[in-house]
């Protein structure tokens with residue numbers, strides 16, 4: 001069974017804009033897939049439909065054999081925990097420590113108030129520290145998130161995503177706000193940890209060179225439709 005099977009996915013926004021149309025693909029466990037396409041192609045809409053931040057208009061998204069469209073409550077929270085998000089703007093809580101940000105991934109955002117009260121379990125704190133060491137930020141553990149550079153903040157984003165123990169990571173333009181050196185560090189970390197932990201990744205990128213370098217498979221989106229699905233070698237220049 002595929003990790004995820006998407007069929008006939010369509011999104012029409014309230015104002016009539018067609019975000020996605022007739023999207024079909026499957027994701028196998030542990031696959032690292034880059035989603036490429038120009039600005040406005042529908043890449044963000046796709047990732048947001050997958051974890052239901054955006055409500056799809058039509059179609060089916062089976063995740064681990066279970067339909068996610070229509071899921072609510074506990075089932076939706078479980079789906080969102082098993083699909084971690086990484087954002088272009090990092091989306092860290094800037095005024096709290098790096099460690100607390102990673103603990104939010106471990107416990108879910110709803111439990112974040114516990115952090116203010118020092119109520120995190122020792123085992124969760126130990127796991128968050130281990131993840132920060134893994135992304136090379138042990139020195140920054142107690143700094144406020146907004147004291148870090150962009151590349152460091154995105155590595156906190158990766159640690160927070162890993163803390164959810166996901167099956168799939170949805171990364172929406174994770175390097176679009178970073179300089180070339182930080183972009184390489186972030187992409188190689190993301191790629192390495194997904195591969196070490198057997199996590200699949202769908203990574204939106206507008207840089208085709210980065211997609212070719214890190215992904216084993218590329219999905220091309222244009223005007224809401226899938227126009228390419230293959231290996232980096234199969235991707236020709238006109239894409």
Ligand code: ADP
Pocket residue numbers: 013014015017018019037038039040041042043044045046
């Ligand atoms: P990408 O991530 O590839 O840049 P998006 O998924 O953000 O593309 O956008 C796809 C299309 O949907 C664009 O035409 C965009 O303007 C439109 N769109 C995105 N969000 C909304 C929204 N909330 N309401 C209406 N149209 C939207």
Ligand code: ADP
Pocket residue numbers: 015017039040044088
């Ligand atoms: P990005 O490409 O980084 O996602 P955008 O400027 O496309 O940034 O979108 C910023 C926000 O505006 C998103 O929440 C998106 O869903 C929304 N948005 C984008 N296009 C439209 C649109 N045509 N109408 C309404 N909301 C939109």
